[in-house]
Amino acid sequence: MKNMTDGYSEKVMEHFANPRNVGEIKDADGIGKVGNPVCGDLMWIYIKVKDNRLEDVKFKTFGCGAAIATSSMITEMAKGKTLEEALKITRNDVAEALEGLPPVKMHCSNLAADGLHAAIKDYLERKKNR
């Protein structure tokens, strides 16, 4: 039983300790659900869209310190951006904004960009079907 907490940057720890934009958006325009509790990480990203911009972004996450910190970070990064801009945010951008992630966390817990993209796709699908 090891504690792989070494290697978290101050920024990761700061977001982990005080996560931003936690919760659900009741009348969300799009929801992205990524990850799998079997792997230990599950991320739900909620978005509210107005005039092609992300007016609000919230999250709920089951997972480790990196999973929670990346979720919190992406809500900050995405808020106010156009959908096109938001779709350009990559996993690496999130990791960089957090001043890096331990290598072992780069692929397993760095799901936030996927979650955001899934939420935007959900919004676009809903719009198409309306």
Added chain:
Amino acid sequence: MTNDAIVKYIFNPDIPGTMTRQIYMDHSSTTPVDAAVTEAMLPYFSDRFGNPSSLYSIGREARRAMEDARAKVADLICAKKEEIIFTGSGTESDNLAIKGLAYRNRKKGDHIITSSIEHHAVLYTCKYLETQGFKVTYLPVSKEGLVNPDDVETGITSKTVLITIMHANHEIGTIQPVEEIGKIAKEKNIPFHTDAIQTAGKLPLNVDALGVSLLSMSAHKMYGPKGVGALYIRKGIGLEPLFHGGGHERDIRSGTENVPGIVGFGKAAQLAKERLPEAAKITKLRDSLIKGVLEIKDSYLNGHPEKRLPDNANFRFSYIEGESMILNLDMKGVAASTGSACSSKSLEPSHVLLATGLKHEEAHGSLRFTIGRGNTRDDVDYIISVLPEIVNKLRMISPLAG
């Protein structure tokens, strides 16, 4: 610095200028070296630095100290001094016991029986031996983590050369029916190894009562130094060495002996034996901790309710993940550990918890506290007071909590 001060210091170096309570409750990972142990070791670094193999007086002095330590370690498990070999770690002891015995008896057979909840030092050694042509039976465990001795008996074949079942589990604390397995091994005349790294120094051990041929120990789990292990080898059991060289340790483990470490192990073993009655105090703290923590909604105890190590309390909390709990506890000054995948390099949750039948997502939510002699009732109360808040905070963030 007194022992208590080593365990519980009130200055938190991570937060300059603050006085934060620090509680170490991860004694199954490692323990602080006892002040008396350090004191016993110190002369053997620079003053009495001799090589125990040297014939002149400073060499003989080192040898005497080492043999004195060997007698103390033997005494802890009611063995004879000649039956103890010093190694570099508990992992090395496990490797030496299993590979050494398997290789030595290759002509007799190629089958090993072990359990599915062994420490990686045993489990991965067995897996390695499978790549070398050996066959291994990994016995299942009950949901409390118990091996059924009947399974051991029915698992034995004419090719079985070794049974290796741990004394108590490092994660969930379940104590195995080693005496019963020892009887079966003796009847069938099969060498029986037990990894006693979590029990040596915590429970009274007697190699004859346990019926073992080989038993692994580690100094740093009993307030001794890191980098020293020991293997009990019953008279008549032959092992193929892993290291070849100058023929140290009866030609079973070549390499100049770590004299300061061995002296420290001897002192730690002596103190552990004297302090065995303290287990009652630790058990009481453990039971208070278990009672307090289980007040939290959707929390469960992992392992066996009674047949468990005096110091071990392992829980599972629904809807949340272990590493997040560890980080939050650390912010409150509490050191504990988890079996979550996120806490390991393998990205797989604990094989022990999975073997007890937990689902992956349940195994991710585990939290282990292991109590030591420096812990107090206040420490337990503090953990009981901060943990519900941490669990609630993480459940607020979790999409799984309804």
